[in-house]
Amino acid sequence: MTKHSPSIAAQGEVVPPAGIESPEQRYINRELSWLAFNERVLAEAVNQNYPLLERLRFLSISGSNLDEFMMIRVAGLVGQAQRGIERLSIDGKSPSQQLAAISEAVRGINHKQQEIWRSLRQELAEAGISIADDQRVPAQTYHALKSYFLEEIAPVVTPQALDPAHPFPFVSNEGVGVLFSLTRENDDEPLTEMILIPAALPRFVRVPGEEAVYISIESLIARFARYLFPGFTIKGDGAFRVLRDSDIEIEEEAEDLVRTFRSAIQRRRRGQVIQLEVEENFDPVAEEILLDQLGLRGGTVIKTDGMIGIAGLSDILAEDRPELKFTSYSPRYPERVMEHDGDCFSAIREKDIVIHHPYESFEVVVDFLRQAAADPDVVAIKQTLYRAGNQSSVIAALIAAAEDGKSVTAVVELKARFDEEQNLLWASQLERAGVQVIYGFVDWKTHAKVSMVVRREEQGMRTYCHFGTGNYHPINAKVYTDLSFFTADPKFGRDAAKLFNFVSGYVEPRTLETLAISPIDLRESLYGLIDKEIENAGKGRPAAIWAKLNSLTDIGVIDRLYAASQAGVEIQLVVRGISCLRAGVPGLSDNIRVKSIIGRFLEHSRIWAFAGGYKLPSERAKVFISSADAMSRNLNRRVEVLVPIRNRTVHDQVLQQVLLANLLDSEQSWEQQADGSYARMEPGEKPFNCHRYFMTNPSLSGRGGALESGGVPELALRRGNA
Structure with a gap:
């Protein structure tokens, strides 16, 4: 571990080491990083470990990804250039400079796509699938x-x-x-x-x-x-x-x-x-x-x-x-819920539970809402809806609850890109059924994934909550890796109610017991957690940060991580897509490692873990799941949640099962090099595939009493290469 004197200024700014003062030396361009991610997706189309039609799927995905990139990101830059807006990117490039670099990269990707298509077309013909163009x-x-x-x-x-x-x-x-x-x-x-x-x-x-x-x-x-x-x-x-x-x-x-x-x-x-x-x-x-x-x-x-x-x-x-194609896979239904005869409320009331999708069925989330709709003791349901899919069983459950006379509130996000029309349709159907539909803020997207059910019980009203890292979308839940956290802890219930009041009535919560919410205090909470690791490193205590994200583009978070690295904090990041942070730069990010996992499933969950003075992984580590990526839009212009994981079993599953397995993966991982490029990791003597591990090993918190008869294989961090 390389240790430097902390270089974070009073205002939270990093003092860059001599020789790397320019933005281009410190940060990677957002758009070029995204194109590099799509090249990693495209590389899976020639991965001989995958069946032929799955390789064709990756080629198709790289095409649809690139289309969306052109329609949204490039279109935005074109508009800036046409209007003479000289807004510089994180690495100091003007819109015109970015467009020139993007054009060159896109042409290269298009050329690779056609080369791969010609090769796959020949293999398809040999397998009996002909293209007669x-x-x-x-x-x-x-x-x-x-x-x-x-x-x-x-x-x-x-x-x-x-x-x-x-x-x-x-x-x-x-x-x-x-x-x-x-x-x-x-x-x-x-x-x-x-x-x-x-x-x-x-x-x-x-x-x-x-x-x-x-x-x-x-x-x-x-x-x-x-x-x-x-x-x-x-x-x-x-x-x-x-x-x-x-x-x-x-x-x-x-x-x-x-x-x-x-x-x-x-x-x-x-x-x-x-x-x-x-x-x-x-x-x-x-x-x-x-x-x-x-x-x-x-x-x-x-x-x-x-x-x-x-x-x-x-x-x-x-x-x-x-x-x-890949061998078909059927997700497991959590044993914990089945032990309670399928009663979600009884299972959650006994103990917090986390469901790991797509390895565990999304049906448990739908069942949570279906049971709430049919339960005469349920008084109210509140639900955020960012993406719900074309044929949504979630929407059907909310409509059934409203038609049964329950108080149902749905926060429908109209600004969910490419889902605007579908969400308008759902909003109309929900309103006709008697659901109170809220559209949230005009200038902020409500991206938090939260559901709360208020139920009348013997001891009084009890609130059950679901917090997710993914959308309430049954189709995506079969492909995206996400976490669903269920709890009946009253503190979470009170905070969830404040979140809905914030969105529906603009009533900003003054005090929160568990959650951090953007754009109120989520950024400050992350900063405080990172600063605490810097403080621990300065005192000679174990200091480390592990995180799993889809994108890392926010300059404030990046600079905080640079300062932590300079202070000697060990930082390991699993960032599927865009990373504007440069890892392994001497004097700036010696202690930061960034990797990307591309495989059968789309990595989508967001997780943070902070050592807190103990060697990771530790039972005393501070662990959080979130709906937010480390992007300025998520921290400044979206309603998001950061959810602490405190239940011991759930904590172990998220930290020592989900997050650790991602760090250990060597078969599907790409590691960022000091120049910002990515290289596929060598599997090593003991290759590890986190997707295969999760498909063959049941989760901890969803296992229930079955853990007594057969545990989950324990993972251990190999300090030499992980």
Whole structure:
């Protein structure tokens, strides 16, 4: 452990060591760090430890990730550059400088995606799944494709001439189209035609029959275009795809938030074009038409030597080939709850419990609400809803409770990106059922994941609480790793009630017994915990910080961690995505290690652990779970919670099972290097896969009496490499 004199100034600022004063030397650019994360996702598409269709899934995910990045992050920078806003990034780059660096990185990722697609396409063919885009096909397949085109596609698509008599059609966000260069046979008159592919059509069409043959919708249209253009000779064709600015900005003085969001969603569909993707051999004249009509002069044009819209490959994943996918996994239902005959309230009343998703079933969260809805002793339910999914059993439970006469309050976050329309729909249905729907703050998102149930019992009213690190989304809960903490501790109940009063009535809580809430005091609580480790290090006591996050971008938190490292605090961070902190820089972050885990499940839980003067892992460590990442938006502009874990069994599970297993993982981990790049970790003599460990070992707090007959394998930190 390297120890330096503490260099945190009175105002909480780090005094940088000599030679690394510039922002670029101290911090990693947020956008470039995100692109590096997506490259790690893309690298899993060539991971030979994964089944073939799972590798295809990672390729598709890298495509959808990149699309969202362009529509939100790049669109924001483009807007700043166009308006002359010179807001510098954490590493000191202007919007224009960032856009130039992003453009280069994005082109590199696109090139890698196409290389991997060509390789996977060949492997798919060898496995009996053919992509017939530009290949000759057997007569039987050809006739099947032709029939499908004439019966299912031709009646739906609408060719449109591009000439002065026909206005250029609107191309929607993520819209795919095909341009055709034609010559009229009776007079050799040239003509350009466009076919926009309706969003209702599949991106890939599976040829009817037992043989797995797929063709992209744009290739199918190009192959049989002569049936759409009789009397014309087709000279050429080319597919293109458009991405638009998809962020939503809401004015603080909006009088009607619901109406404002409905209008903003409509505007988003017509947002500024951010990227045009065309095939590499696209007709230059047709490209000029698109550039002019889409208003993309100076924008990003990606010429693809393969498939446009790589995210569309997700359609092929529906192929019924279980041997080419991960072995199916069924999450466990907590034994603790089953020992109480499925009564969630009885199990929680006995002792706090934490559920580790997706290894333990999300159904226990739904059952908690279902039982509350049906229980005649339940008086009130309060629930935050950030993302709930398209077919939400959580929403159904809240509606059932309201229809049963219970007092039900739902905080519906309209600003949940890309879920705004769905949340508006849920809000409408909830209100019709009699639920009191709250939309929270205009300028802050309510991102906290909290549910509270007030129940009348013999001793009086008792409040049961659920705090989560993930959303109330049953589909995501099968893929995202998250924690659900249940408690009947009255202190948590009182704090949860204050949180809901804050959101519904703007009544800022004056005193909190357990929770820290942003933007009130969560930042200050984290600062205080880090400063305490600095103090312990100065006194020669054990000092360490372990954390698991999705993103680390806030300069204040980063500087606090730098100061802790300089003081000799051992810091180990598992950051799945963006990390603007530079680890292992001499004199600045010698004692900080940053790793990223990319695997079968999406790491999503947020956990903090502070040694508190004892060697980690320790029963006396201070452990917290949170809905917040270490990002300025989470700490300054969102309502979030930091939840202390005090029950001994739950504490052991979160610290010595969940967090420790993430630190020990060597099979799915990437480690950040001093230059900010990431390198895949060597598995070592004793390789460890935390996802496999959790799939095969039941949790501690959900185990109940079953622990007596068979414990959970104990993990130990290997000090040499972890």
